[in-house]
Amino acid sequence: xxxxxxxxxxxxxxxxxxxxxxxxxSVNASTRALLKDAGDWDAPVGVEPxxxxxxxxxxxxxxxxxxxxALSAAANRVFNKPGEGAFTYGFGLGYNKLRLQLAENYxxxxxxxxxxxxxxxxxxxxxxxxLICRTLIDPGDVIxxxxxxxxxTLRNFKALNADVESIGMxxxxxxxxxxxxxxxxxxxxxxxxxxxxxxxxxxNPTGATLSLERKIRLLEIVAQYxxxxxxxxxxxxxxxxxxxxPTLSGLSKGHxxxxxxxxxxxxxxxxxxxxxxxxxxxxxxxxxxxxxxxLNQFMVRVISDYIDSGxxxxxxxxxxLIYKTKMNxxxxxxxxxxxxxxxxxxxxxxxxxxxxxxxxxxxQAVWRTAAEEGVSLTRGTNFLSDRxxxxxxxxxxxxxxxxxxxxxxxxxxxxxxxxVLQGDAA
Numbered sequence: 465x466x467x468x469x470x471x472x473x474x475x476x477x478x479x480x481x482x483x484x485x486x487x488x489x490s491v492n493a494s495t496r497a498l499l500k501d502a503g504d505w506d507a508p509v510g511v512e513p514x515x516x517x518x519x520x521x522x523x524x525x526x527x528x529x530x531x532x533x534a535l536s537a538a539a540n541r542v543f544n545k546p547g548e549g550a551f552t553y554g555f556g557l558g559y560n561k562l563r564l565q566l567a568e569n570y571x572x573x574x575x576x577x578x579x580x581x582x583x584x585x586x587x588x589x590x591x592x593x594x595l596i597c598r599t600l601i602d603p604g605d606v607i608x609x610x611x612x613x614x615x616x617t618l619r620n621f622k623a624l625n626a627d628v629e630s631i632g633m634x635x636x637x638x639x640x641x642x643x644x645x646x647x648x649x650x651x652x653x654x655x656x657x658x659x660x661x662x663x664x665x666x667x668n669p670t671g672a673t674l675s676l677e678r679k680i681r682l683l684e685i686v687a688q689y690x691x692x693x694x695x696x697x698x699x700x701x702x703x704x705x706x707x708x709x710p711t712l713s714g715l716s717k718g719h720x721x722x723x724x725x726x727x728x729x730x731x732x733x734x735x736x737x738x739x740x741x742x743x744x745x746x747x748x749x750x751x752x753x754x755x756x757x758x759l760n761q762f763m764v765r766v767i768s769d770y771i772d773s774g775x776x777x778x779x780x781x782x783x784x785l786i787y788k789t790k791m792n793x794x795x796x797x798x799x800x801x802x803x804x805x806x807x808x809x810x811x812x813x814x815x816x817x818x819x820x821x822x823x824x825x826x827x828q829a830v831w832r833t834a835a836e837e838g839v840s841l842t843r844g845t846n847f848l849s850d851r852x853x854x855x856x857x858x859x860x861x862x863x864x865x866x867x868x869x870x871x872x873x874x875x876x877x878x879x880x881x882x883x884v885l886q887g888d889a890a
Contacts, residue, residue, distance in 0.1 A: 511836050515837075515838050519840050521866060525729060526787070530732055531779050553758045555876070558739075562764050566747070570582075576717045582743065584754070586737075589698045589728065590620075595754060596750060597620055599753040602658075604625065605627070606627050609630060609661040627655075628849040637673060638682070641681065644689075658692070659692040660686060661692050662682075663696045664697070665700045665813065666703070671811025671817060672809070679712055688721065693720060694722060694724070696724055699815065704787065704788035706784075726738035731767070737767055791862055793862075793870045794862045794870040799879040801875050805822055805882075816859055817860045819858050826889075829890075833881075843880075
């Protein structure tokens with residue numbers, strides 16, 4: 465009984481000590497700064513939808529299109545193969561056969577021959593970006609990035625105490641001609657520019673694609689200043705047209721360009737298999753910084769078997785058509801019901817439509833009122849390093865939502881905009 469009583473007293477004391485200790489005292493300075501941020505994916509506080517919500521805030525693959533049967537068959541084949549490779553740690557650059565398959569695809573689509581040694585498998589493209597950042601960034605380093613850009617990557621940059629310098633963009637991508645003056649200014653200040661971050665194809669959140677002319681100009685600029693490009697190509701396989709786009713890695717033959725990719729958007733987000741693609745000399749540095757005990761060895765083999773079966777190319781064609789149809793359905797509905805309230809450019813691929821609000825509409829008010837009307841959106845401020853959006857924007861994700869709900873979503877958004885204009889915001 466004495467020891468039991470002693471343990472109980474200790475537990476009470478520990479509960480008192482740690483309950484009274486603010487979490488801010490335990491975390492580092494970068495995390496403390498992030499704790500102050502509103503959740504980028506959170507719903508509006510204090511707003512209750514007046515009808516079941518149509519989700520336009522979720523950038524994930526269409527659930528009906530998920531190739532469950534084909535992946536299940538691949539999983540069974542992997543499970544029944546002799547040996548224990550699928551059930552052990554994985555070291556080095558990752559499962560060799562899948563890297564060979566990636567090399568074959570890149571060599572075919574990007575116009576220059578690469579081997580498996582140009583690829584490091586990672587935990588999705590977010591894991592790839594995290595590994596690259598941990599390898600390259602020192603506190604105070606400068607990253608030049610499109611504005612807006614993906615909020616998850618912005619958080620990654622801030623967590624490592626990098627300084628993000630924003631470069632504007634339009635429907636043809638980053639204003640690359642602004643780079644030389646900005647670079648010269650930073651260099652005169654003694655700053656170290658670590659890389660230029662771009663989502664060059666089917667950008668998140670804007671849906672924009674960096675034009676061929678700007679891709680070429682960007683490569684000329686980085687060659688002049690010897691700055692690396694980090695190209696986040698998570699959506700590159702989701703073009704609405706079957707013709708592959710010229711890529712930064714293809715145009716440069718891999719010199720000075722790091723590309724990250726993933727199976728999350730083309731197959732399913734839960735697979736968590738992505739990769740880094742760059743010259744083997746640079747890839748060796750990322751391998752040295754990879755402290756995890758490898759990826760899910762079962763899943764990399766399932767994806768490889770799935771590709772081997774020939775199912776991937778058919779699936780890719782199928783989902784491209786699905787997303788093109790969904791995008792056009794939503795875009796047509798926005799033009800029909802919301803033309804007085806917003807404008808946008810139709811993307812050439814990916815998951816998103818980026819809207820600019822008109823008539824002085826406030827994005828925060830529209831976001832909250834739309835949630836009450838039963839449609840979830842994402843605020844443009846979430847994608848900006850300084851959280852200041854001079855031209856109010858919202859991101860609409862059409863990929864996951866059932867096509868039949870997209871027209872109703874546009875009608876609800878129109879009602880929300882009209883309510884805000886009438887002074888009846890949520």
